[in-house]
Amino acid sequence: MNDPIMTDMRSEYSKSLIQVGHENSNVVVLGADTTDSLKTSGFGKQFPDRFFNVGIAEANLVTMSAGLAVSGKVSFASTYAIFLPGRAVDQIRNNIAYPSPPGKKGLNVKLVTSHGGLSVGPDGGSHQQIEDIAIMRVIPNFRVFIPADTIAVSKLTNLMASEYGPFYMRMARSKTPLVHSESQEFKIGKGITVRDGSDCTIAACGITVRMALEAAEMLQEDGISCRVLDMFSIKPIDGEILEKAARETGCIVTTEEHNILGGMGSAVAESVSESYPVPIKRIGAQDMFGESARDAEIPLLLEKHGITSFNMAKQAKELRSKKI
Structure with a gap:
């Protein structure tokens, strides 16, 4: 990119x-x-x-x-x-x-x-x-x-x-x-497909959207087509776009700068489990607090919690093997 x-x-x-x-x-x-x-x-x-x-x-x-x-x-x-x-x-x-x-x-x-x-x-x-x-x-x-x-x-x-x-x-x-163009529409309760794909989905929000796009590029190099969703509307969550992604790609990785408990990943899992259950992997803070990190060290702090493009791609590859 x-x-x-x-x-x-x-x-x-x-x-x-x-x-x-x-x-x-x-x-x-x-x-x-x-x-x-x-x-x-x-x-x-x-x-x-x-x-x-x-x-x-x-x-x-x-x-x-x-x-x-x-x-x-x-x-x-x-x-x-x-x-x-x-x-x-x-x-x-x-x-x-x-x-x-x-x-x-x-x-x-x-x-x-x-x-x-x-x-x-x-x-x-x-x-x-x-x-x-x-x-x-x-x-x-x-x-x-x-x-x-x-x-x-x-x-x-x-x-x-x-x-x-x-x-x-x-x-x-x-x-x-910048992730979006000035022409992009934002609607309450509607996610945005920022990249289409057919083999897996990464649902992201906040700063992790750009990381998810980078992960999709990595996956493409391995012949894997990855859909990327910007789930900026956490509540209401867009159940329609998530069900479509679940049906068409068969697995979803979620990624956020938040505890994996109760965050966007939980909202996605709740929605998908009621519409079209597929394997889901949540990336985020692993129910643990952060720690001090100088500005130059922030990528290392995010890496400690698995919030990296590399890990998103890795988890997507692993999740594909669990597709029903």
Whole structure:
């Protein structure tokens, strides 16, 4: 594959917030002392009366966002993934997801985080959020996104702004390679086939989508045709695209920057087991915490947990022998 174009999700999120802020005067943005890091402070410079930095108080961040939503605002609340939902799951559940106006489900709050997964690296195991998908996808009324690149961040930010209800979206800390084209459509509950194939499938999300494409290239060299799916919509999960992949390729490898328990891989396994069961292998953190890794060492940390293109290709080869 050609060398990828690397772009920054937080910068794109900031640009997208300003765009939706111009389009909708009800959009408000809140942060918890990480507004410079997440670059949401750019929204504050454009719209100072619609920007709130609550300080290191994540429970207040969530509750204030809920209160603004009740008053008719479209609330975007952002900080690091380890703090949302890490510190405020009670407030997220009871103040955003549970209260439902007549005919609606939950409040109109969008929780958007950065610094998710093991690739946070230097922040250490205590700040490498590998449980958030599991937490957020079991809270009723929430929808959960893990974008693969800045194009996805932009499209999904606009989608969330226009769609009523609670969302959770997690971005990466480091710059990420472009995977999608500007013409790519993103729909709630719909995965994307980024590469077709007939012998096996790799279902990925976030930074692992690019790795999955690299794995597919490796497999092609061995005469194996590998389908790659971007399952950015973790909840609702796209059961249709997964059943099609199961029927047509016979096995699925899942890969994510999250604990394999309760994450995207679990969501895929749940869906496929009810529609068209096939062998599945989940790649991700193996029910263990991460550890400190300098930026240059992050690939080694991911390798320790098997989150590499080489391992994806290896697991796909092994899984093919178990096809029914």
